[in-house]
Amino acid sequence: MSETKxxxxxxxxxxxxxxxxVGITDYAQEQLGELVFVELPAxxxxxxxxxxxxxxxxxxxxxxxxxxxxxxxxxxxxxxxxDPGTVNRDAAGAGWIYKMQPSAPQEFxxxxxxxxxxxxxxxxx
Amino acid sequence: MxxxxxxxxxxxxxxxxFVDFAGVSLPVHFADGILREHLHVRRAAGLFxxxxxxxxxxxxxxxxxxxESLSPADFAGLAAGRQRYALFTNDxxxxxxxxxxANAGDYFYLxxxxxxxxxxxxxxxxxxxxxxxxxxxxxxxxxxxxxxQSAAALAQLAESPAESPQRLTFLGAGEFTLGDxxxxxxxxxxxxxxxxxxxxxxxxxxxxxxxxxxxxxxxPAGLGARDSLRVEAGLCLYGSDMDAATNPVEAGLGFxxxxxxxxxGARSGGxxxxxxxxxxxxxxxxxxxVGLLPAGRAPxxxxxxxxxxxxxxxxxxxxxxxxxxxxxxxxMGYVRAGLQAPGTALGAVVRGKTLPVTVAALPFTAHRHxxxxxx
Numbered sequence: 001m002s003e004t005k006x007x008x009x010x011x012x013x014x015x016x017x018x019x020x021x022v023g024i025t026d027y028a029q030e031q032l033g034e035l036v037f038v039e040l041p042a043x044x045x046x047x048x049x050x051x052x053x054x055x056x057x058x059x060x061x062x063x064x065x066x067x068x069x070x071x072x073x074x075x076x077x078x079x080x081x082x083d084p085g086t087v088n089r090d091a092a093g094a095g096w097i098y099k100m101q102p103s104a105p106q107e108f109x110x111x112x113x114x115x116x117x118x119x120x121x122x123x124x125x
Numbered sequence: 126m127x128x129x130x131x132x133x134x135x136x137x138x139x140x141x142x143f144v145d146f147a148g149v150s151l152p153v154h155f156a157d158g159i160l161r162e163h164l165h166v167r168r169a170a171g172l173f174x175x176x177x178x179x180x181x182x183x184x185x186x187x188x189x190x191x192x193e194s195l196s197p198a199d200f201a202g203l204a205a206g207r208q209r210y211a212l213f214t215n216d217x218x219x220x221x222x223x224x225x226x227a228n229a230g231d232y233f234y235l236x237x238x239x240x241x242x243x244x245x246x247x248x249x250x251x252x253x254x255x256x257x258x259x260x261x262x263x264x265x266x267x268x269x270x271x272x273x274q275s276a277a278a279l280a281q282l283a284e285s286p287a288e289s290p291q292r293l294t295f296l297g298a299g300e301f302t303l304g305d306x307x308x309x310x311x312x313x314x315x316x317x318x319x320x321x322x323x324x325x326x327x328x329x330x331x332x333x334x335x336x337x338x339x340x341x342x343x344x345p346a347g348l349g350a351r352d353s354l355r356v357e358a359g360l361c362l363y364g365s366d367m368d369a370a371t372n373p374v375e376a377g378l379g380f381x382x383x384x385x386x387x388x389x390g391a392r393s394g395g396x397x398x399x400x401x402x403x404x405x406x407x408x409x410x411x412x413x414x415v416g417l418l419p420a421g422r423a424p425x426x427x428x429x430x431x432x433x434x435x436x437x438x439x440x441x442x443x444x445x446x447x448x449x450x451x452x453x454x455x456x457m458g459y460v461r462a463g464l465q466a467p468g469t470a471l472g473a474v475v476r477g478k479t480l481p482v483t484v485a486a487l488p489f490t491a492h493r494h495x496x497x498x499x500x
Contacts (some may be wrong), residue, residue: 033142033349034158036447037422037454055476057424059159059447060349081422 004092005068005111008120010050012092013111014066020108024087027121031067033058035084040076041098043078047073049107054097057089060063063118065097069107075099130176131266131327135393138462139338139345147239149177152347159349163449164187166316166354167490170272171338179242180324181235185257186433188233192226192417195252197373197396199383203228208298212373212381218401220376221248223361225322227298233238234298234309235432236267236322238363266304266330271320271354273493274342278320279303279310281340282333290321295468295494304336309359312495314352317358317488319495321346335411356455359416359487366414366443367458373402375410377487384494385400413465416485417442417456417473423480424454432459432479439464442473448489455489456482 004014010028014021024100026085047053047067054065082085087095089110102108112120127150130136134145141152154162183192189200197209198361208227215221223262223327225233237245242261249259263490270279276291282303283289290301290310300309306329314320325333337343344457346402352362361367367376374382374458419425424447456473464471467486472479 033154034160036160039423057447059163059353059449060153062424062426093348 006117007068009066013070019074020101020102021096024091026091029088029091031061032063035087038080038084041073043073058103069109070103071100071102072106073098073100128173132174135331135334136156144245151177154347154349155345160449162346163353164352165289165344166272166346167450170270170278170343171273173269173346173351175269176266177239180262182232182260182262183257184232187256188346190474191253191256197382197386199385205230206299208296214398216397217370218372218398219444220367220371223363253498254434264327265324266327268323269314270316271314271316275320278343294497306333315360316354317490317492319493353446353448356444356446356448357490372405374405375412377414411462412459413462415460415465416487417458417482418485419454420481423475425456426477450490
């Protein structure tokens with residue numbers, strides 16, 4: 001599997017055949033609780049690094065998904081519309097939120113690696 | 126300062142995720158999560174720790190009259206062993222707090238909101254402290270066992286059927302010995318289900334809760350499920366759906382203004398804001414609390430602006446969540462008078478987008494209280 005990188009806002013991005021797959025981390029889904037709604041971006045939408053790209057809502061709260069990378073959305077995980085709980089069950093896999101064509105591939109290098117992200121989560125308690 | 130309840134240790138053991146509520150650290154949910162806890166309450170029985178709420182004993186020869194000087198409820202007509210929902214009102218006709226009051230025989234037992242406990246106590250002491258002994262029952266815990274299996278589960282702890290809270294009907298109350306603990310129990314709750322609220326010494330609370338949780342029908346439930354259950358049940362939360370500037374009539378709480386306290390009643394008026402409230406009863410209010418059913422899956426939450434087809438503001442959502450039993454988002458809010466008919470199409474502004482919502486009759490899920498005497 002190719003390398004997965006993380007943001008300090010608890011999103012992940014994984015390179016896949018020239019595109020990038022984006023989701024929220026297991027820690028993020030754990031903090032939010034069971035998701036009841038996912039608002040997906042539109043295919044073709046432009047997203048910028050750190051800008052809001054999607055919304056995930058649990059029973060108790062709404063959370064923004066900030067795009068880890070800049071670029072164009074190429075595919076969205078429509079299965080989440082009917083079953084947002086997929087994100088809770090498999091945040092790093094089947095619970096992916098969108099795929100994108102990065103416009104600034106060097107941004108990937110600025111993201112946290114797994115060790116750095118895990119350290120961040122550990123320090124958050 | 127954040128305090129803990131007597132059950133904090135047990136909550137941690139049960140995998141609770143905590144949230145600070147009115148200065149008290151309380152479980153927002155346990156290992157099951159809010160959706161499963163919610164559904165379990167509707168299907169079987171959930172145990173909530175509501176020890177943060179204010180428990181108050183009011184004693185004295187003129188207790189009923191004293192309480193009636195603060196509230197439009199009929200306390201003089203409240204028989205021993207009965208409980209009712211009541212409001213403290215202010216001079217502007219607004220709601221200072223909502224509470225449950227039981228006639229415990231030689232005293233009135235009140236349960237008030239956690240965030241209003243100190244305020245209520247100070248106000249009661251100032252206004253009726255000369256006539257009554259007002260005691261904050263700080264050494265007691267309060268558990269709410271809610272759901273259709275509650276009665277059967279609680280009966281397991283009773284020594285005999287005659288000594289079982291199972292004999293209570295909805296809004297009945299009294300003392301019971303349950304598993305060697307002397308408890309004050311009312312058949313009430315805030316989920317729209319049959320259930321009980323059990324007041325007991327804090328020192329006995331953990332062992333008591335463990336015994337209830339030892340029953341396979343009973344699972345722990347947190348504040349998250351309590352909120353989604355009460356929204357589905359169409360019940361107001363103080364500070365969200367009503368406050369000191371809310372008239373009981375616009376809040377749909379006119380029933381809490383007793384017949385005996387209304388114009389022409391045996392003890393008409395005599396509570397703060399009576400003239401304002403009577404005016405609202407006679408002429409109607411300028412806005413009304415309604416249920417709101419979002420058309421899509423996106424929750425409409427407290428604070429969302431409500432608009433008409435032309436985009437003009439016509440109200441605001443005051444509570445909103447995902448109703449696990451409804452299987453979709455549910456909300457409540459206030460709309461301008463004339464727009465409260467169920468079926469009225471409105472919009473709710475969520476993250477800058479106007480989402481379609483329909484005014485809906487409350488409750489979203491039918492109440493299933495135990496109103497008959499058969500068990």
